Amino acid sequence: MRLALLLLSLPLLAQVTHQRLLNAEKEPGNWLTYSGNFAGHRFSPLKQITDQNVAKLTPAWVYQSNSLQKFETTPLVVDGVMYISEAPSHVTALDTRTGRVIWRYRRTLPDDVRVCCGQVNRGVAILGDLVYVGTVDAHLVALDAKTGAVRWDVTVADNKTGHSITVAPLAVKDKIIIGIAGGEYGIRGFLDAYDAKTGKLAWRFWTVPAAGEPEAKTWAGESYKRGSAATWVTGAYDPETNLLYWGTGNPGPDWNGEVRAGDNLYSDCLIALDLDTGKLKWHFQFTPHDVHDWDATEVPVLINAEFRGQARKLLLFPNRNAFYYVLDRVTGQFLLGKPYAKQTWAKGLDDSGRPIRLPGTFPTVEGTRVWPSVAGANNWYSPSYSPDTKHLYVATRESGAVYYFGNAEYKAGEQFNGGGFRSIPGEEEWGAIRAFKPTTGEVAWEYKLFTPPYSGVLSTAGNLVFGATAEGQMIALDATTGKLLWRFQGGGTVRSNPMSYQSDGKQYVAMTLGNSLYVFHLQP
Amino acid sequence: MFWLAPFLLFQLQQPLDIPDKNPHTTAADIEQGKRLYMGRCAGCHGPSGDGGKGANLAVPTLARAAADRSLYRIIRYGIPDTEMPGSLMDAKELWQTAAFVHSLGQVPSAPITGNAQAGAQVFKSKGACLSCHALGNEGGRIGPSLTGIGARRGAAHLKAKIVNPAADVPDQFRLVQLTTKAGKTMRGIRLNEDTYSIQLRDFSGNPQSFWKADITQITQEKKTNMPAYQGKLTDTELNDLVAFLANEKGAQ
Secondary structure, eight states: OHHHHHHHHSOOOOOBOHHHHHTGGGOTTOBOSTTSSTTOOOEEOOOSSOTTTGGGEEEEEEEEOSOOSOOOOOOEEETTEEEEEETTTEEEEEETTTOOEEEEEOOOOOTTOOOTTOSOOOOOEEEBTEEEEEOTTSEEEEEETTTOOEEEEEEOSOGGGTOBOOSOOEEETTEEEEEOBOTTTTOBOEEEEEETTTOOEEEEEESSOOTTSGGGGGSSTTGGGGOBOOOOSOOEEETTTTEEEEEOOOBSSSSOOGGGOSOOTTTTEEEEEETTTOOEEEEEESSTTOSSOOOOOSOOEEEEEEETTEEEEEEEEEOTTSEEEEEETTTOOEEEEEESSOOOSEEEEOTTSOEEEOTTOSOBSSOEEESSOTTOSSOSSOOEEOTTTOOEEEEEEEOOEEEEEOOOOOOTTSOOOSEEEEEOTTOOOEEEEEEEOTTTOOEEEEEEESSOOOOOOEEETTTEEEEEOTTSEEEEEETTTOOEEEEEEOSSOOOSOOEEEEETTEEEEEEEETTEEEEEEEOO | OGGGGGGGGSOOOOOSOOOSSOSOOSHHHHHHHHHHHHHHTHHHHOTTSSOSSSOOOOSSSOSSOSSHHHHHHHHHHOOTTSSOOOOOOOHHHHHHHHHHHHHHTTSOOOOOOSOHHHHHHHHHTTSOGGGTOEETTEEOSSSOOOTTHHHHSOHHHHHHHHHOGGGOOOGGGOEEEEEETTSOEEEEEEEEEOSSEEEEEETTSOEEEEEGGGEEEEEEESSOSSOOOTTTSOHHHHHHHHHHHHTOOOOO
16 A cells, blocks of 8 residues: 555656757756756745744755765756765765655775776766766766666766766767866866757867967977866856856966966966867966966856846856956957956956966976965856845855966876965855846855855845855755855764755755755745 | 965876986085075074974984985975975975975984983973873863974974074964953954854863854964973973973874
8 A cells, every 4th residue: 555655656757859858947846956947046936844833844865875974966857756976986866754764776896996186986877768877987877867877878088098978968869968078187078968859979179279270379298198178067058159158277287287288278277169060169268377276167157137238048157266257158258257256367258258467476396476366266067046136146156265386297197286285374265156247247245254155146036045054054045135044053064055946736846965955945 | 274275276296207316416406595595484483493383394204205216205285284485496496495395304413411300290280281282192272282393393493482482483372352231351372263253262271262253352362372491491491391302202
């Protein structure tokens, strides 16, 4: 009898079509893609949990990961089933109401996986009846959404040379878009599209040029061969322009720019690629000739808004380099750029958006103090845009670093950093969740945090912004005023993004805190 | 401890093939190692390696790194749960830094002139050091433990700390003063803090915890609670105390 009830109450798994992904807002109970929609908004239209009742938010269930690696996943939810990735490259399907495991995919990895910053994974993609995950040994794997069985497994690149995958794939139309990590190993970066059904490579866009290509002139000598420009954070897609918008990472080696004089294209760029062909439509480089490891691998946010009296298609980008950018996403034209956190490296941006560098800010053997830090004013974790308040929410870091210059000898499979960094001893670092007016970059409100955060934000139609602190608290703020309305100590440093879904008519908010996934609901 | 956090963004991969012997020990290597050391290490370990915030490196045998290979590993990966971070230098630079660190212990350190036995008396009576510091199972917990301090810090550094302790206060021993909404004032050593709460140890040694919502003011005092002994001890007493501490090697 009980079994029969359970079977009845588990909804039928319907295919996740491209149409459903395009119209993700129309099914607010699900969370179908990494950022909630293709526009990178990380906004939930659900409004059962509101500024009026969020004080009663309480854990519904907790899922503990067996891994002590950073737990960075954003869960996807489709029709009563939650799909999470776990470090290093595992996938687990859970019942959204009970937290009980439905299936597990456990990947066997080589002993000496080469990945710079943790054997982590930020989430899966879903399309049709398949769930997709990238692995730290640089494979893309398609799993049966009902069973977790491997349907295909393709090698994206060789992990022995420092290629790895930590990014959540993006499923668009009939393709799976997957980026690569390895910016600290002197790889040649790229962005790939695979046929969703077969795993056949549809196209590859190299983020670093080949010999003879015009962009190779932006690299001294043959330094482009170790150019990096990895693509390790999920981008956005606009069906109207049919363009993919993706951020690229630091040039290699990170801190020794002497061996790679020039602008180093397409490192630290936003690239706009035709989804069908992978051809570059336009690019914008935020930090030409970066020597501070300021990857432009943040999540781009796409909105349509009036900009200086004209209706425009915009791309918002709070960059790791501490400048906030607004671009025209049809043409790539630079519209606005201004600092949004403490920075000491640029006098400002010129009319084309190019930074005007200050002298004495390059790394040295003895160490150079520069703000922001290596981790930046922002990083891979997500911002959020609310169509209700029309604010862009960003978890912002206020800290500097001492940057060191060092040797840069390339050896395949070994880190190729050319220096290093440390925190500034005695510096009082801090952070804030800030609400910005997107078209001007003005701060609408700020909620201060004791230390810099390393986790993203979610806004909801309940006039709420969810986020977290580095010390383990998940918090809810009033989206209009920034007032603290709720908090919960989850017991471990938070390095992830929140999301929300609905199951059996009940709204939940989920986020990994430390090494556990917490799912909250209103106290019954 | 908070300033360590960004380093953890870079996971430090331990390769399987570190040689046993330092392959970069020429005079030129040591010279380059010195440059690297001055930029990255001297801030805590002192320009001549005799310690400060960091351990005394000017000793013939390093307690945690008797072998070349273990010194390399410590410079590369740091020491967990301490303030010693790892480093992203490449293999050659790590070895050069290790070669310079090794050379620090090959020069004789300043002779210890005091009488350790007399210093033990100063430590217990006139100095009243045990009222704040622990030695073995005795003493207080307001200041850093001095058990085995002679193995970690050089005599010159110990003397400087006793004479002028305010010059450099370790992060874990910040002195804070707070006032509660009920009007109570409390001073102590900060144990932990986040956006919403603060934990401290009061001068009776008891841990205390407060919600920031219940506090009207928190002041971080830049000074230390440790008295400066300049002028309070005679030169002989000071040298004896330093000799006692420098000989305190902890339980072996």
